[in-house]
Amino acid sequence: MLKIDPSEYSNQKLHKILLGGVAPRPIAFASTIDKSGQVNLSPFSFYNAFGVNPTTLIFSPSRRGRDNTTKHTLENILEVPEVVINAVNFDMVQQMSLSSTEYPKGINEFVKSGLTPIDSVVVKPPRVKESPLQFECKVREVIETGGLAGSANLVVCEIVMIHLNEDLLDEEGNIDTDKIDLVGRLGGDYYVRTVDNAKFKVPKPLSDIGMGVDRLPKHIRFSKYLSGNDLGILGNLKTLPSMDEIKSVSDQFSANDLNEQTEKNLHNKAKKLIAEGKPYEALKILMVKTSL
Numbered sequence: 540m541l542k543i544d545p546s547e548y549s550n551q552k553l554h555k556i557l558l559g560g561v562a563p564r565p566i567a568f569a570s571t572i573d574k575s576g577q578v579n580l581s582p583f584s585f586y587n588a589f590g591v592n593p594t595t596l597i598f599s600p601s602r603r604g605r606d607n608t609t610k611h612t613l614e615n616i617l618e619v620p621e622v623v624i625n626a627v628n629f630d631m632v633q634q635m636s637l638s639s640t641e642y643p644k645g646i647n648e649f650v651k652s653g654l655t656p657i658d659s660v661v662v663k664p665p666r667v668k669e670s671p672l673q674f675e676c677k678v679r680e681v682i683e684t685g686g687l688a689g690s691a692n693l694v695v696c697e698i699v700m701i702h703l704n705e706d707l708l709d710e711e712g713n714i715d716t717d718k719i720d721l722v723g724r725l726g727g728d729y730y731v732r733t734v735d736n737a738k739f740k741v742p743k744p745l746s747d748i749g750m751g752v753d754r755l756p757k758h759i760r761f762s763k764y765l766s767g768n769d770l771g772i773l774g775n776l777k778t779l780p781s782m783d784e785i786k787s788v789s790d791q792f793s794a795n796d797l798n799e800q801t802e803k804n805l806h807n808k809a810k811k812l813i814a815e816g817k818p819y820e821a822l823k824i825l826m827v828k829t830s831l
Contacts (some may be wrong), residue, residue: 543676544716548603548690550604550689551604553689553780554564554604554613554689555726555727556790557617558584558724558725558726558727558807559652559725559726559727560726562723562724562726562731563723563724563725563730563731564584564585564586564587564624564723564724565584565586565587565723566582566583566584566586566627566635566722566723566724567582567583567584567586567596567598567624567625568580568581568624568625568626568627568635568638568667568670569581569582569583569598569600569612569622569623569624569625569784570625570649570656570665570666570667571611571612571615571616571619571621571622571664571706572615572619572621572664572665573614573615573618573619574618574619574626577602577615577644577645577647577650578614578648578656578664579611579647579648580638580647580648580649580652580654580667581610581611581612581638581639581648582590582627582635582636582638582639583598583599583600583612583748584723584724585598585599585601585691586598586599586624589823590763592722594696594697594698595695595696595697595698596624596674596676596696596698597693597694597695598624598693598694598696599691599692599693599695600612600613600638600692600694601689601690601691601692602686602687602688602689602691602692603688603689604688604689605688606688606721607687607688608649609692613681613692613694616681616694617681618679619663619664620677620681621662621663621664621675621676621677622662622664622676622678622694622696622781623662623664623666623667623673623674623676624672624673624674624676624696625667625670625672625673625727626670626671626672626673626719626721627667627670627721628670628671628719628720628721628722629720629722629732629734630669630766630767630768631654631667631670631767631768631777632670632730632741632768632771633741633767633769633770633771633772634652634653634654634669634742634752634767634768634770634771635652635771635829636741636742636744636771636775637652637744637749637751637752637771637774637775638651638652638654638747639743639744640749640775641748641806642748647710649665649667649728650751650752650753651749651751651752651753651774652751652752652771652774653751653752653753653760653767653770653771653774654667654668655667655668655669656668659675659700660675660700661675661677662675662676662677662699666702669767670720671704671719672702672703672704672707672714673701673702673703673704674698674700674701675698675699675700675701675702676695676696676697676698677696677697677699677700678694678695678696679695679696679697679804680693680695681693681694681695682695686730687698693767695800706718707719716733716734717733717734717819718731719733720732720818721733722735725738728740728741728742728743734777734785736799743774744775747777748775748777749774749775749776749777750776750777750778750779752770752771752773752774753774754774754779755770755774755779755822755827756775756825758802758825759773759822759825759826761794762802762806762825763806764802764803764806764807764810765806765809766810766811769809769810771815772813772818773813773818773821773822773825775818776818776819776822779822779826780819780822780823780826783825784823785823787823788823788824788827789827795812805824805825805827806825808821808824809821809822809824809825810825
């Protein structure tokens with residue numbers, strides 16, 4: 540067995556050990572609001588439930604390891620001590636991942652990810668409509684564990700209202716794990732789900748800032764054939780294709796072929812390319828008719 544003294548390891552190495560070794564971890568998809576009304580939406584996998592009387596959830600928006608700065612979620616909670624913790628299932632995992640992009644303060648991740656904000660009943664931050672289970676919470680306490688780069692900030696929450704899609708309940712009134720299809724975090728880019736082929740990969744949007752679902756043309760954003768995951772992958776691209784790139788794709792079709800390409804055909808071609816890991820090529824296909 541390899542023996543590791545944490546005092547002799549860098550924060551980055553320790554972080555990778557914890558992410559790979561303490562897994563799978565549930566995801567707290569936290570929506571918060573600051574005192575001026577600006578909304579933030581961000582996922583955290585240092586999260587779990589810790590009691591029912593009172594109902595206690597704890598998650599940690601840790602300090603950034605690279606520069607010891609705090610995250611917008613924590614800053615919002617210190618101004619308005621309320622949060623909605625939205626559960627993440629497989630149908631929304633790509634959009635959730637996109638929202639983890641380090642957008643500047645004031646950018647609304649609901650808009651960037653294409654997810655839908657809906658009013659809460661008790662607290663000020665909005666809920667995520669697409670989430671199958673939402674916990675409205677009051678923040679009882681924030682425990683700073685060190686104040687150093689990479690250190691935790693434990694946000695101790697009390698649930699004041701629960702919203703649950705009742706279609707996910709079994710005959711005994713319990714949550715059916717297959718129906719809810721929650722996802723959890725593993726190490727690196729890997730995730731796990733509660734049904735079927737458990738392990739899958741969602742690359743983190745870290746090196747480049749994704750343009751966001753809101754930058755996609757309307758006929759793509761509101762497509763009847765693309766899923767939320769498809770949109771999340773496209774929104775994680777850095778830029779839209781240029782007109783020359785789109786024209787190079789349209790030139791591959793004859794005039795008759797292009798006229799015969801229905802929206803359904805083009806969007807299904809794009810879905811196939813996205814599934815093959817070629818989202819930029821898919822976006823060129825989707826934008827062919829835009830250039831006509």
